[in-house]
Amino acid sequence: MEASLIRSLEVQCRVVGALLLRELITRFGRHGLGMLWLVLEPMVFTLGVTALWYFGKMHTVSQLPIAAFALTGYSSLLIWRNAASRCAKAVEPNLALMYHRNVKVIDLMLARVLLEIVGSTASFAVLSVVFVAVGLINPPRDLSLVVGGWLMLAWFAVALGLTIGALSERSELIDRTWHIVTYLLFPLSGAAFMVDWLPVAGQNIVLWMPMVHAMEWLRHGYFGSVVRTHESAAYLTLANALLTLVGLALVRDAERRVQPE
Secondary structure, eight states, X not given: OHHHHHHHHHHHHHHHHHHHHHHHHHHHOSSTTGGGHHHHHHHHHHHHHHHHHHHHXXXXXXXXXXXXXXXXXXXXXXXXXXXXXXXXXXXXXXXXXXXXXXXXXXXXXXXXXXXXXXXXXXXXXXXXXHHHHTTSSOOOSOHHHHHHHHHHHHHHHHHHHHHXXXXXXXXXXXXXXXXXXXHHHGGGSSTXXXXXXXXXXXXXXXXXXXXXXXXXXXXXXXXXXXXOOOOOHHHHHHHHHHHHHHHHHHXXXXXXXXOOO
């Protein structure tokens, strides 16, 4: 039984890897910068936002350097927003692949969400190194907390991607409204504020959002004791676990509904 499980995992990893490469070529092609756009797209967006904040406002927000604040905020926003958006209606354009016995709905979604996580992570890492090298920001106070917060964000991105992707297969309305929902979630995501800056009533509202806890966790690692953070590892773990279970259940239901052409 153990050998069979390991064999199944190996097959699924190969399937997801092949789908990931196929998605890379389909989205970015083989010409010009090609697959480099996987990293350049989130990097250019984050750089643009950072430049607007840096030159359009004061160089500090509270006691925090604006470049580090924008980098942590918008890189974190992109990882879960893009992952969920790419998973929406992921099956329809790949329906012919469902003829292959080993290709499942979850494989299509995992390939897309992992692609976004890799791109966002590489962008965040490269920009962090560059900003530190040119003296725009200081190195993170606690790298282990930064990595931990980012991993929790990645977990949230996977869970959210599976949930939105599976729901979009049930109704086209989900795909159309999700993009609107992302704009509504932005002010509550923690990308443009610290929880400690809000009144108590506002804190009680935004702390229901799992991504806010991950954002606070990440910034705790970046800024240390310069600012008070309000993350709860227990709440974030529970929220991610529950959302993952919901996502897996919905994906299983989508698997029964999807029929190859």
